[in-house]
Amino acid sequence: MEFIKNTKINFVSKSVRRKAFFFSGVLIAVGLISFIIGGGFNLGIDFAGGSIIQYRFEERPDISEIRDVLKEAGLEKSIIQTFGDPNEIMIKLSEGSDVDLLKRIISKEYGEQADLRREETVGPSIGRDLKRQAFWAVLWSLIGILIYISWRFEFKYALGALAALFHDVLITLGAFALFKFEFNTPVLAAILTIIGYSLNDTIVVFDRIRENIRIERPRSDAHYEKVVNGSINDSLSRTIITSLTTLFVVSILYIFGGEVLRNFSFALLIGVLIGTYSSVFVASPILIEAHLRVGSKK
Amino acid sequence: MKRVEKWKWVLIILVFVLMVLTSLPSAGLIKDEKVAKFFPGEVNLGLDLQGGTHVVFEADLDDLRQKYAERNQELKKSDIEDAMARAMEILTNRIDKFGVTEPLIQRQGDNRIVLELAGAKDPEHVAEVVGRTAYLEFKLVSDVDPSEYLDEKGELLENKSLPQHLQLRYERDEENNRRIPYLLVKDQVVPGSTLTDAFVSTQNAQYVVGFRLNAAGARDFARITRENIKGRLAILLDDTVVSAPRINSEIPSGEGIIEGGFTPQTARDLALILKTGALPVKLDVAEERTVGASLGRDSIRAGIKAILWGFIAVIIFMMIYYGLSGVVADIALIFNLIIILGVLVLFNATLTLPGLAGIILTIGMSVDANVLIFERIREELKSNKSIGKAVEYGFSKAFITILDANITTIITAVVLYNFGTGPIKGFAVTLMIGILASMFTALFVSRVIFQTVLARKNVTRLSI
Numbered sequence: 124m125e126f127i128k129n130t131k132i133n134f135v136s137k138s139v140r141r142k143a144f145f146f147s148g149v150l151i152a153v154g155l156i157s158f159i160i161g162g163g164f165n166l167g168i169d170f171a172g173g174s175i176i177q178y179r180f181e182e183r184p185d186i187s188e189i190r191d192v193l194k195e196a197g198l199e200k201s202i203i204q205t206f207g208d209p210n211e212i213m214i215k216l217s218e219g220s221d222v223d224l225l226k227r228i229i230s231k232e233y234g235e236q237a238d239l240r241r242e243e244t245v246g247p248s249i250g251r252d253l254k255r256q257a258f259w260a261v262l263w264s265l266i267g268i269l270i271y272i273s274w275r276f277e278f279k280y281a282l283g284a285l286a287a288l289f290h291d292v293l294i295t296l297g298a299f300a301l302f303k304f305e306f307n308t309p310v311l312a313a314i315l316t317i318i319g320y321s322l323n324d325t326i327v328v329f330d331r332i333r334e335n336i337r338i339e340r341p342r343s344d345a346h347y348e349k350v351v352n353g354s355i356n357d358s359l360s361r362t363i364i365t366s367l368t369t370l371f372v373v374s375i376l377y378i379f380g381g382e383v384l385r386n387f388s389f390a391l392l393i394g395v396l397i398g399t400y401s402s403v404f405v406a407s408p409i410l411i412e413a414h415l416r417v418g419s420k421k
Numbered sequence: 422m423k424r425v426e427k428w429k430w431v432l433i434i435l436v437f438v439l440m441v442l443t444s445l446p447s448a449g450l451i452k453d454e455k456v457a458k459f460f461p462g463e464v465n466l467g468l469d470l471q472g473g474t475h476v477v478f479e480a481d482l483d484d485l486r487q488k489y490a491e492r493n494q495e496l497k498k499s500d501i502e503d504a505m506a507r508a509m510e511i512l513t514n515r516i517d518k519f520g521v522t523e524p525l526i527q528r529q530g531d532n533r534i535v536l537e538l539a540g541a542k543d544p545e546h547v548a549e550v551v552g553r554t555a556y557l558e559f560k561l562v563s564d565v566d567p568s569e570y571l572d573e574k575g576e577l578l579e580n581k582s583l584p585q586h587l588q589l590r591y592e593r594d595e596e597n598n599r600r601i602p603y604l605l606v607k608d609q610v611v612p613g614s615t616l617t618d619a620f621v622s623t624q625n626a627q628y629v630v631g632f633r634l635n636a637a638g639a640r641d642f643a644r645i646t647r648e649n650i651k652g653r654l655a656i657l658l659d660d661t662v663v664s665a666p667r668i669n670s671e672i673p674s675g676e677g678i679i680e681g682g683f684t685p686q687t688a689r690d691l692a693l694i695l696k697t698g699a700l701p702v703k704l705d706v707a708e709e710r711t712v713g714a715s716l717g718r719d720s721i722r723a724g725i726k727a728i729l730w731g732f733i734a735v736i737i738f739m740m741i742y743y744g745l746s747g748v749v750a751d752i753a754l755i756f757n758l759i760i761i762l763g764v765l766v767l768f769n770a771t772l773t774l775p776g777l778a779g780i781i782l783t784i785g786m787s788v789d790a791n792v793l794i795f796e797r798i799r800e801e802l803k804s805n806k807s808i809g810k811a812v813e814y815g816f817s818k819a820f821i822t823i824l825d826a827n828i829t830t831i832i833t834a835v836v837l838y839n840f841g842t843g844p845i846k847g848f849a850v851t852l853m854i855g856i857l858a859s860m861f862t863a864l865f866v867s868r869v870i871f872q873t874v875l876a877r878k879n880v881t882r883l884s885i
Binding site for chain 1: 469477479545705706707708709710711712713715716719720723724726727730731734735738739741742743744774775777778781782784785786788789792793796797799800821822825826827828829830831832833834835836837839840841842844845848849852
């Protein structure tokens with residue numbers, strides 16, 4: 124079986140490049156605007172501090188009733204939401220709230236009906252440290268990858284790969300800002316994974332471009348563009364099928380993997396999708412732009 | 422086509438057998454006790470999967486510094502180091518006395534201690550109790566009338582200040598939700614460091630904690646009680662008054678009891694932590710995560726379900742899309758999963774919920790390598806190469822691409838491992854093992870299978 128046979132799609136002509144850059148620009152801008160308007164990310168307690176408590180009720184609980192009970196105890200600022208299953212309730216408390224009070228109230232009100240499933244409290248010092256560590260983790264992986272690509276590829280390729288990389292990470296972050304999905308440590312791990320994985324497809328395409336350029340030795344810019352486009356078409360099947368298998372499993376993780384991993388798998392889902400798109404529509408066009416500007420000097 | 426060297430198959434079979442043997446008991450995720458008996462060693466489950474408590478204690482260095490300042494001493498780095506080492510020791514001792522199996526106690530950074538308790542009956546409670554400072558003191562209650570200095574709520578009156586020799590401490594009255602103020606005489610004190618033993622006892626059908634002091638403590642205790650008969654002696658635990666009984670007669674033995682409306686459990690807890698000595702520095706809970714065993718079980722179920730479906734989807738897709746070659750890729754994939762489990766057990770690594778996610782991700786990524794190879798073989802076949810040549814080229818040309826693509830992911834996995842906390846480390850570990858294993862299975866195992874088949878049979882049409 125073969126889905127993609129001998130395609131001759133024009134991926135990188137000037138007009139397509141423009142449209143692609145415009146599209147990516149819009150996606151990034153949407154993320155950026157939601158970030159600014161929405162007041163940043165919906166940070167989980169890992170970063171922001173605070174507590175979450177998760178209960179499983181025997182019967183579907185009435186959230187507004189729980190809210191009233193908590194209000195009486197002066198915990199009206201807590202966020203109450205279902206967690207995956209309607210019987211599963213997660214209560215989020217801000218930093219410094221009295222978790223024990225909450226537990227006492229719930230156990231007084233609901234007794235055996237409410238099973239305490241999870242309790243997490245993170246103080247401000249941990250959140251602060253985590254932010255710092257996250258910054259270094261992202262920086263180090265970027266540096267590591269930068270070194271690797273510049274070692275393996277010419278400078279202009281590295282430019283294309285990096286552009287795709289930032290593109291993927293920015294859009295994934297943007298999606299979190301837009302949909303207000305909670306940003307916690309696993310999501311950060313997903314972002315780092317995307318940094319690594321985003322290059323996967325890009326490298327598949329770039330390897331082919333490099334190979335074909337060695338064979339064809341393009342004499343003009345138009346010829347260069349043609350070789351790049353041909354290489355994308357050559358490797359299109361690989362690009363799509365490899366992403367497809369990863370996309371399969373990530374979607375399944377998103378659907379079946381449980382609520383705890385929902386945000387994590389969402390990040391991966393967006394990252395893999397965008398990563399596939401960017402290897403064709405960002406990395407290669409940037410490579411051509413870089414070639415046009417820098418030329419083919421070694 | 423030339424025959425495949427024997428050692429390649431020997432290596433494959435060796436790895437296979439080793440990994441199957443080590444990973445079998447861990448299929449104890451699917452539970453089979455008979456198998457587990459023959460092959461001890463299961464994969465470690467993280468707290469998020471088996472349930473348990475993870476606590477990060479942070480030493481209150483400001484508090485320690487202040488205590489040193491009161492004694493006109495400067496807090497040096499070596500003092501902090503000593504205090505932390507002693508705190509570790511005492512915590513270990515206390516956990517031990519609680520009878521928790523396989524606790525994990527670790528220093529983290531300069532002033533943090535990580536405590537992980539799995540499988541304890543009420544791990545959160547244990548963590549809460551062992552983290553108490555448990556600094557015991559006996560101080561004489563002053564006979565100054567408190568209303569001279571305090572308002573009805575027990576707060577110091579605005580225009581008053583306490584005399585130098587007095588201090589204000591409170592007793593919590595949970596029932597009436599208020600606090601009872603006490604004015605204590607600062608220098609009439611028996612420090613808790615003189616305590617040698619603490620035990621649960623009963624008096625008038627009430628649970629109490631009995632204590633015994635050493636010679637020096639007993640001497641001070643005798644003096645204060647002798648000189649202040651009819652006065653009151655406050656018993657303070659971590660600067661909070663537990664009770665303040667009236668002194669009826671001199672207590673020369675250095676033995677006594679603490680009353681405080683204890684339940685059997687709270688009395689036992691207090692006796693235990695008093696006996697192990699006070700922590701040299703106050704520990705604050707900087708982070709606490711408790712996962713119930715039921716949620717852990719659900720997470721395992723969800724994770725295994727996702728792995729199973731992802732696995733089935735990918736296996737079927739590969740078979741349909743690449744025919745018999747897809748079957749070879751599927752064999753490589755199954756092999757890969759066995760290796761991940763086996764290596765996790767061999768290296769005594771911990772499997773966490775994100776770790777399960779890492780395995781799922783690996784399922785997708787590991788067939789990537791085969792897809793790259795197969796697509797390449799298809800291309801080579803199209804350019805009219807012989808089957809043998811096409812397969813050789815396919816593998817050798819895809820090799821570099823696969824290497825490049827995987828190394829970038831490994832780089833981020835290594836960073837994640839170094840930066841991450843428990844669960845995230847688990848993710849990095851399975852991701853790394855999975856990627857390395859997939860290079861072995863996709864590049865080596867499936868290649869050897871191809872070569873063997875092509876060498877034995879006269880294949881005229883490759884099913885790919």
